[in-house]
Amino acid sequence: MTTSIPGASVWEQDLYWALARHVATEHDILDEYRVLAAAEPTTFVTYLARMILSDEERHHQLFNDLAETVKAFAEFRYQDEPIPSIPHKLPDAAGVVEQADRFLTIERDDLAELRHLKKRLKEVKDTTLWDLVISLMEMDTEKHIKILEFVRTHARG
16 A cells, blocks of 8 residues: 555554555455356355355445545644544433434344244254244344443433
């Protein structure tokens, strides 16, 4: 990586280079997943490759956003940060906490339902993708809970 950030600390520059390197090297992997995901006829492998590709494309964008955010931060261009900073105080903190609590209840109920459903699918876990799909949805729901707990914690200040 040759892009130097004028005025950046050593930590900021090293972090930026690490993130930018990851973004640059990931292109080939994404292309390989695209080929696998485009294979016809659709098999369980191509179906799963499409799922991975979707996640990897999102991860690629997140790494790119993070690299650009580190660069904007080092250059004191806070308004240009793709990943915003956490404000010291939210205008409607109580409303945000209330909304986060409501969504947390929904996500926790969903998680319980998914776990119940997964128990019902044990008989077909080696002959279908259903158990795997439910497991992945459980992981997503746990991720949603983590995000909402973060929002609630930081909204309270």
